[in-house]
Amino acid sequence: MARDIYSDLDRLTDQLSELRHSLMKQANSTASDVSTALAPHARHIARQFRDEGQQLSTAMRRNPAAATGAVFGALALGAILTLLLSGSRSRD
Numbered sequence: 001m002a003r004d005i006y007s008d009l010d011r012l013t014d015q016l017s018e019l020r021h022s023l024m025k026q027a028n029s030t031a032s033d034v035s036t037a038l039a040p041h042a043r044h045i046a047r048q049f050r051d052e053g054q055q056l057s058t059a060m061r062r063n064p065a066a067a068t069g070a071v072f073g074a075l076a077l078g079a080i081l082t083l084l085l086s087g088s089r090s091r092d
Contacts, residue, residue: 060067
């Protein structure tokens with residue numbers, strides 16, 4: 001009886017090891033597929049950010065008064081959001 005249990009336990013351990021190995025291979029394959037699929041999108045987004053940044057820089061050079069107002073507005077919004085978020089976290 002004890003030998004049957006030990007042999008079953010050994011067999012289940014081997015099956016678990018094979019399953020773990022199979023899942024690891026599948027996870028690595030899936031991660032590789034996702035990375036391959038996302039790389040072109042990431043490059044496209046990076047190009048868009050670069051282009052938009054250049055356009056923003058050009059607009060700021062052309063109209064420094066508006067740029068200053070936009071920067072102060074963004075800082076004010078950031079401060080307000082920080083206060084709101086810190087207040088909601090303190091309640092949790």
